[in-house]
Amino acid sequence: MKRKDDKKIIQIFQAALRLVAEKGLSGVTMGDISREAGIATGTLYVYFKGKDELINALFAACRENSVQVSFKGYNPQIPFKPGFKNIWLNILRYKLQHFEEVIFMEQCYHSPFITNDTREKALQLSAPFYALIDRGQKEQLIKQADAGLLLTFIIGAMNELVKQTHYSSITLNRSRINTAFDLCWDALKA
Amino acid sequence: MKRKDDKKIIQIFQAALRLVAEKGLSGVTMGDISREAGIATGTLYVYFKGKDELINALFAACRENSVQVSFKGYNPQIPFKPGFKNIWLNILRYKLQHFEEVIFMEQCYHSPFITNDTREKALQLSAPFYALIDRGQKEQLIKQADAGLLLTFIIGAMNELVKQTHYSSITLNRSRINTAFDLCWDALKA
DNA sequence: AATATAAGCGAATATATATTCATTTTAAAG
DNA sequence: CTTTAAAATGAATATATATTCGCTTATATT
Missing domain, CATH: 1.10.357.10 (Tetracycline Repressor, domain 2)
Known part of the structure; x- marks a missing residue:
């Protein structure tokens, strides 16, 4: 069994913050966030139900x-x-x-x-x-x-x-x- | 011949402003704007090349x-x-x-x-x-x-x-x- | 009044984006 | 070392959104 990784949440958050500061909330996609965080898009949905929740x-x-x-x-x-x-x-x-x-x-x-x-x-x-x-x-x-x-x-x-x-x-x-x-x-x- | 209507531009602008103030830039679509302004979506493109220009x-x-x-x-x-x-x-x-x-x-x-x-x-x-x-x-x-x-x-x-x-x-x-x-x-x- | 020209329309299309899912990888537990 | 359950993947799908286009309507010009 593998455990959810708290560090990964921080990675995701930091990626999202960087991107929003650069392009604004309207310009940031889930794909952008996953790429910036260095994970697959699907993985975002392991940690968050969707964009809203994130x-x-x-x-x-x-x-x-x-x-x-x-x-x-x-x-x-x-x-x-x-x-x-x-x-x-x-x-x-x-x-x-x-x-x-x-x-x-x-x-x-x-x-x-x-x-x-x-x-x-x-x-x-x-x-x-x-x-x-x-x-x-x-x-x-x-x-x-x-x-x-x-x-x-x-x-x-x-x-x-x-x-x-x-x-x-x-x-x-x-x-x-x-x-x-x-x-x-x-x-x-x- | 028909002329572009300055009043319509103001209508479009006001619709866009109202919607952005309510839902944020990320939540506003061209469809929203046209509906709020009371015109067809295609008409937006008579006045502006696209969303960016608007x-x-x-x-x-x-x-x-x-x-x-x-x-x-x-x-x-x-x-x-x-x-x-x-x-x-x-x-x-x-x-x-x-x-x-x-x-x-x-x-x-x-x-x-x-x-x-x-x-x-x-x-x-x-x-x-x-x-x-x-x-x-x-x-x-x-x-x-x-x-x-x-x-x-x-x-x-x-x-x-x-x-x-x-x-x-x-x-x-x-x-x-x-x-x-x-x-x-x-x-x-x- | 007839004509021409551009505005106006909105369904159809193209594109972008969120979300799902079958599959693979990882690491904890026995 | 094997088993097992959850995390991770990313291509496939569903959805949302921008943009186009053939057509209609309005109004300036003659």
């Missing part, structure tokens, strides 16, 4: 992974601003290093592939971010505006930064990163 | 239109901040009223449909925005950071705001709009 599983995996990474090293003991910056940098680093995920998630949001259930579950994972904003507001450090609005601002700006960085191939050096963070912080601060 | 033409039209609208009412005579806010509001209004275009443009960017040529031309239309930032910097009103970075911030935050508004169906009332603008301005101001 895309939904990948979407969920990306979302979970990204939330996990964001709070790495976060400790509520340390003061808000450095703690916030740590998270901000975690997210930025992650998105720069996993550019394909940024594009994939963006493309997915308006595709018929993603089910409402998958969407819902992704949304629920945002809770820690709301809690973070809440802390900053309780400490009177950031504006008393709707947390959703503030998060929208932070994430929207960062996503666009990551995309612009990727296309322009301007290297995002330390100075540029700090400038970007200052823009973000000045926007938020009370 | 998508590229729509992309270019959206981009031109949005730049046009942005600077409506702008007058370099009036002080920078209200002039800037006017433009910011123009863009926000436009994006809220033409949500399908926001999604369509986003989806297109990473699709194999859009040619490099189309992409290039879209980029060139950004010149007036760079000029605007330049003015603000010369007047010492906004930060002396790279203009591309500042624009990225403004546009990224706004796009996300528009999307979040649409999904959450939180109405963006005057107070919320002003809060959002303040976030933006506080980020930029010197």
Whole structure:
């Protein structure tokens, strides 16, 4: 007896991510994915019921992974601003290093592939971010505006930064990163 | 003899926009578009050589239109901040009223449909925005950071705001709009 | 009003893509 | 080492989609 190979799922996911970032969700076929992953097309159907399931599983995996990474090293003991910056940098680093995920998630949001259930579950994972904003507001450090609005601002700006960085191939050096963070912080601060 | 009908092109474009916003670029077929536009599938090919040309033409039209609208009412005579806010509001209004275009443009960017040529031309239309930032910097009103970075911030935050508004169906009332603008301005101001 | 010319049509065709399945390969268990 | 069950394969099939084309309809021009 042979066991399903977890490594193969990762191969499949990475192949799909690479291809979607390059050609968009509309331009990627099951055949493309299998070729890029170095397996036969039929094998995809051993791991996933079909294209829908594959895309939904990948979407969920990306979302979970990204939330996990964001709070790495976060400790509520340390003061808000450095703690916030740590998270901000975690997210930025992650998105720069996993550019394909940024594009994939963006493309997915308006595709018929993603089910409402998958969407819902992704949304629920945002809770820690709301809690973070809440802390900053309780400490009177950031504006008393709707947390959703503030998060929208932070994430929207960062996503666009990551995309612009990727296309322009301007290297995002330390100075540029700090400038970007200052823009973000000045926007938020009370 | 019968002439090609400009109104029909608009019908086709609007149908395509509606469908892409709903189902994503990957989920929209030529058949869908013709049905939604109320014409026969073959007629699409009277107006466009094929799907590629249709998508590229729509992309270019959206981009031109949005730049046009942005600077409506702008007058370099009036002080920078209200002039800037006017433009910011123009863009926000436009994006809220033409949500399908926001999604369509986003989806297109990473699709194999859009040619490099189309992409290039879209980029060139950004010149007036760079000029605007330049003015603000010369007047010492906004930060002396790279203009591309500042624009990225403004546009990224706004796009996300528009999307979040649409999904959450939180109405963006005057107070919320002003809060959002303040976030933006506080980020930029010197 | 007659004619010419292009738009408009949609079923038929060509093409691309997802999915299945009979067969082969792999590796765990006895 | 043999057996066995599941994974892996990829050509074959089913399905979906883009595109074409012979024909009809509309309307400018004479």
